[in-house]
Amino acid sequence: MNISGKILIASEWLQGEGNNFNASNPSNGQQSSETFSNASTAQAQAATLAASQAFDIYSQYSDQKKATFLRTIGIELEKVRSAIVQRATWETALPESRINGELGRTIGQLNMFAQLLEDGDWKRPVIDLAQPDRQPLPKPDIRLTQVPLGPVVVFSASNFPLAFSVAGGDTASALAAGCPVIVKNHNAHPGTSEIVASAIVAAIKQCGIPSGVFSMLHGDGRIIGAGLVTDPKVKAVGFTGSITGGRALYNLAVGRPEPIPFYGELGSTNPVFLLPKSLDANAEEIASSFIGALMMGVGQFCTSPGILIAIKGQSLNRLLASLAEKTPALNAASMLTAGICKSYQQSCLTREAMPSLTKIASGESADSKASQAQVNLFSVDAVDYLKQTELEEEVFGPSTLVVCCEDSDQLLAVAKSLGGHLTAALFSEEADQDLASQLLPVLQQRVGRILFDGYGTGVELSSAMSHGGPYPSSTASQTTSVGTRSIERFIRPVCYQNTPDALLPIELKNANPDSVMRLVNNKWSTDAIS
Amino acid sequence: MNISGKILIASEWLQGEGNNFNASNPSNGQQSSETFSNASTAQAQAATLAASQAFDIYSQYSDQKKATFLRTIGIELEKVRSAIVQRATWETALPESRINGELGRTIGQLNMFAQLLEDGDWKRPVIDLAQPDRQPLPKPDIRLTQVPLGPVVVFSASNFPLAFSVAGGDTASALAAGCPVIVKNHNAHPGTSEIVASAIVAAIKQCGIPSGVFSMLHGDGRIIGAGLVTDPKVKAVGFTGSITGGRALYNLAVGRPEPIPFYGELGSTNPVFLLPKSLDANAEEIASSFIGALMMGVGQFCTSPGILIAIKGQSLNRLLASLAEKTPALNAASMLTAGICKSYQQSCLTREAMPSLTKIASGESADSKASQAQVNLFSVDAVDYLKQTELEEEVFGPSTLVVCCEDSDQLLAVAKSLGGHLTAALFSEEADQDLASQLLPVLQQRVGRILFDGYGTGVELSSAMSHGGPYPSSTASQTTSVGTRSIERFIRPVCYQNTPDALLPIELKNANPDSVMRLVNNKWSTDAIS
Structure with a gap:
């Protein structure tokens, strides 16, 4: 598929008036043959003006x-599946199977909202x-x-080039609600984004939707992103990314x-509590399932398990031993961008240098020219953990910290020390229910999803x-960005x-x-x- | 009933460590015999600490x-009805009938939330x-x-000393949700607030509720108010008041x-559209009903009709004549505080001085020593109105602006020029439905309630x-503060x-x-x- 490198304003592809940039393949640093052009501030304003005019009709x-429109976007995306897979694997270093699955999820999201509209009671x-x-x-x-x-x-x-990107959950839910969308694209996958945006344009034309309902711009977050957020015509913003960038825009x-x-949606470490009886019964199985969850998307899931919390003893030793045994064989893999990789490496170095932390094991060593991440597992005594609030912060990539507690009181103290997270998981047997029932009200105040005997990495639609x-x-705990x-x-x-x-x-008429x-x-x- | 002038921290009455102040009667400037004491910052922190400890249990x-607790507050309020009426009429200059009605509404709100909890599906x-x-x-x-x-x-x-105050809608809904409440009291009615707070304390004791679930503080908004809003233990804020004060706290x-x-909830001018056929049929009746709505609470309702919009012609002339005829007989009445009155007078003087505005009529002249407001009605040509955005701003008190349009296009242009408001009203006959259906999508984007053939002043529970x-x-258009x-x-x-x-x-268990x-x-x- 031909990639133009242009921006999209109200269903028209235009040369951006800002700087140019190239896409790159993180696994080898190769630059794209096409040049992409950033939008100018005036072009961003043209997109919001078109959106605001389209809103009067589309709303x-x-x-x-609207349901037909959403389903048509899904059909158009399916038509360009092979082009999307080819381009997205090149731009993100994510494997084909993952991109195929994520495209299925993206189409599933569009259809889910179509169904919601058809059911009719969402208002x-x-x-x-x-x-x-x-x-x-x-x-x-x-x-x-x-x-x-x-x-x-x-x-x-950056981390979900389809499901949380151009035609992802935010776009689908906004379009379903009756709101035009202007996407500020992530420059880690501009070619993928262009193919996806073309599918939306095709659906707009087929369904006779006002063209201003969709625009997609490339541009710097601090200029074009900030300009869009402060544009009086814009009435809401959806964002997935870093705490620093997200808070600035907020x-x-x-x-x-x-x-x-x-x-x-900014950052989360997704604490996992391994309750004593469950750890006794399943230490090795937990080590295996944990590694599976950690390795998903090279640890670049927002729901990746960043902290394991357990009580010291033979069973925890078994878990640590099992992790130490399995980890060295874990492959290094390319991260989404060179910048993300650099930041991950820096975080790992910082942790290596902390005297209170012990390295459990590392995976296969990384080829930094291929922007690869090496798995790094650490442990820390709960006493030290509780003194160092920075240990709760997300490390974006395949690194996890095991927090070792003296007893259940200290495990509860660790729970009570937590700030806000997307998920918390509990591994528990029936005999752990007393402790689980003490943990639940604490976690309820701190997370959006509590799950048992698993990890938050799967986010069901x-x-x-x-x-x-x-x-x-x-930044808006009273809402969800999935479902x-x-x-x-x-x-x-x-x-x-x-x-x-x-x-x-x-929906309010007598006749219903x-x-x-x-x-x-x-x-x-x-x-x-x- | 004895008024102590103290503040309430976790159900205990304490001498405030801040400045003292007296209550005053706006109708004669008389000061209360009791002295009220403001909270210190440390006392405000004690209240939030108690609330946060109580939250673990109460949540x-x-x-x-919780339903029994809310109903008990209502019962306790009923027991002190005569004390409330006596004190509130003195502190607010509002008539007995109004205070009696507002107390009924306040108890009704508590019972409405109790019923909601009993119905069980609010989650x-x-x-x-x-x-x-x-x-x-x-x-x-x-x-x-x-x-x-x-x-x-x-x-x-200030304007609803009971229904939007200590035991008002914000408090009732927060308590129903499972949240402890710290009230930053309005110093326009501190004695009333103390009586109401005592009723809550009685209910807390009867129902065995943790004492930290309720506190009430007197204090300056810029010190104690700001301290509470920025206290890390506080997780949400409910506010009703001015745009300036509200935005600063926001x-x-x-x-x-x-x-x-x-x-x-900050400010609203509540535009009223008088569509042509309705105005033809009802000019005089509309003049009468409008005056009734305007005079409610001396124009100090947040839903008071501040702008009437109509098309020029004989029928509008009949309306203006009717207003001019009835207005001079309208009594001047004391406003809620001397400060509110001063600010109202200033707004009226500003409007008097605007060359584009014509005075339709004034009511009985006001005794400024009694903090009285004089009714002031103005008219303006839509051409001029559209040029002066400040004319859309709320004038808190009994003053309204009639905007005179050339035709329905200009009436629609006025609608499209509007910012956000709580309500918009349409007076319409069946023959006006074409214009009404053009207005509705415009108003839908700009207000939270659209009503026909009436005014927004009654806000149904x-x-x-x-x-x-x-x-x-x-500041949060996606929510409601009533209902x-x-x-x-x-x-x-x-x-x-x-x-x-x-x-x-x-509510999630299989057995339901x-x-x-x-x-x-x-x-x-x-x-x-x-």
Whole structure:
């Protein structure tokens, strides 16, 4: 597939007026033959203007029309699967199987939102009927639904070039909500992004969607990214990335004359608690499953297990021995970018130099010309861990810290010391339930997902998923960026009082033609109102 | 009832270590015999520490236990009704009937949240059952519920000394969610607040609630208020007040190392559109009903109609004539505080001096020693209105601007020029529906509630209510501060994956003992899972 290197404004490919750059293959440093062009500030403004004009039309679309659009994007993506796989493996050094799987997930997300729209009750309609005879004052007819916020800026993530990128979860949920999207692309995979954006353009044309509904820009986060976040036409932002970059953009979003919601998923260490009876029974199995989770995407998952917490004793020794035995054989692998690799190596060096940390083992040594990461496992005594808050910070890459506690009280103290994370995992047997039940209320206050006997690395596409958590794992802990509820980031309530039926949105009309589930006079019902 | 003038920390009345102040009666400037004491920064920290300790226990309470607590507060408030009425009328210059009504509303809010807790489905539980045989990977069991955020700071409003104050909507919804509350009291009604807080303390004692669940502090917003908002133990803020004060506190909340949600209801002008056929049919009736709405609480409702928009012609002339005829007889009345009155007078003088504005009429002249407001109605040509954005700003008090448009296009242009407001109203007949249907999508983007043939001044307590809107009417347009949905400001999602049934929160257990409505495998159901 031909890559133009252009930017996309309102479904038109244009030469960017900013600097040029090349894509590169992290596994060998090779530069792309094509040159990509960054957007200028004026071009970014043209994209938001087009989005804001398109919003007036697109926000009024029926759920069915938006669902068809989302499904069509999925079909168009499937058509260019081989081009995406070829380009994405080159740009990210991720294996074919992973890219194929991630493309399936991306299409699955689009279809999941299409299904949500077809089911029809995502706006959570509520109807309180009038009581004209109520004393001392008549009660009006009141009906509640949701409307889209307006144009949304989506910042692509480096670590999921498809599922959290151009046509990823943020884009899908915003489009489903009725919001136009401007993607600020991640320059770690610009060619992949162009192919994906072309599929969206094809769907826009097929479905007759206003062209301003989608734009995709290359550009520096500090210039084009900041410009988009502070543009008055933009009404919300989705972001996945580093704490430093995310917080800087968050500050801009909330510092605007009109502050807007900034949905940033920033960083998480995903503590894993190995409770005593489970560790007794499964030390070796846990070592194996842990390594499997750690190695996913070269440790570059936001849900990668960064801290294991266990109580000292023979079973923990078995676990450590098993890790020490298995780790040296773990392959070094290329990371997503040379910059990410450098930063990972620096973090490992810092940990190597800390006197309180013990190296458990390292994997195969890394070829730094290939931006490879070497696996590095460390352990620390809980007493020392509790004194060094920086040990809780995420190391982006395949490194984990085992925190060794004296007893269950100290394990609880470690839990209580935690800040915000996306997930916490517990390995537990039935005989551990007493300790588990003490841990749960502590973890509940600190994470967005609690899972048993597994790792957070698999983030299911589900109506029951929560992918988010207290700061810094998310800048908006009350929302999720995965699963159907993520659509709620891009809508807000509007209440209609004493409104003629003819003027009500379809989900609030008496007839309820789509048989949507509604709360009517505080009872759930799919019935029409007679 | 004896007023001590003390502050309340974790159910204990203490002498504040800050400055002293007296309450005053705005209608005559009389100072209270009692002296009130402001909290010191250390005392504010003691309150948040107690709240954070109490949170560990209170957040785990059953819905039934919290419901009983809320109902008990209501019962205790009813017991001190006469003391509240006596004190609040003295402190606010609002009439007895209003205070009696507002106390009823306040108790109604507490009972509404108790009922919500008893109904049990406010946590919106979702269950996606496991599919162990799914290919290529088994699907885990995933269940979603909500947990409370932590200690909440509530800033009392001046204009609703009960319903948006110590035991008002923010407090009731936070307590219902499972969050301890620290009230930063408004010093316009400190004695009233002490009586109300005593009722909460009585309920805390009766129900055996941890004492740290409630504190109430007097203090300067810029010192104690700012200290509370930036206290790391505080996890959310509810605020009703001015744009200046609210935005300053919002900036502190989002500027913390760990940003927290700030739910500020700041300012709204609540535009009212008088569509042509309705104005033809009802000019005089609209003049009467408008005056009724404007005079509510001396124009000090956040939903007070500040702008009327209509098309020039005979019918608008009839409306203006009717307003000119009725207004001179409208009584001057004392405002909530001398400061509010001064600021109202200043706003009116500014408008008097604007060459583009025409005075329609004024009410009875005001006695400024009694902090009285005189009604002032102005009109402006839409051409001039569209040039002066400051005319959209709220004037807190009984003054309204009539915007006179050439035609329906200009009326739509005025609608499109609007920023964020709490409400918009339309007066319309069936023959106006074409214009109404053009207005609705415009207003939908700009307000939180759209109402027909009435004014926003009545804010129904309902599951279908939305009291909020785009900035500056609210700093969090995706939430409501009135109605059952307001509880959602103080909770966040937590997902449980592969969790043993014994360890799940009750609303997620297979047995579903409370028959809560849940989304199970994407179908609504109150059934148990077998």
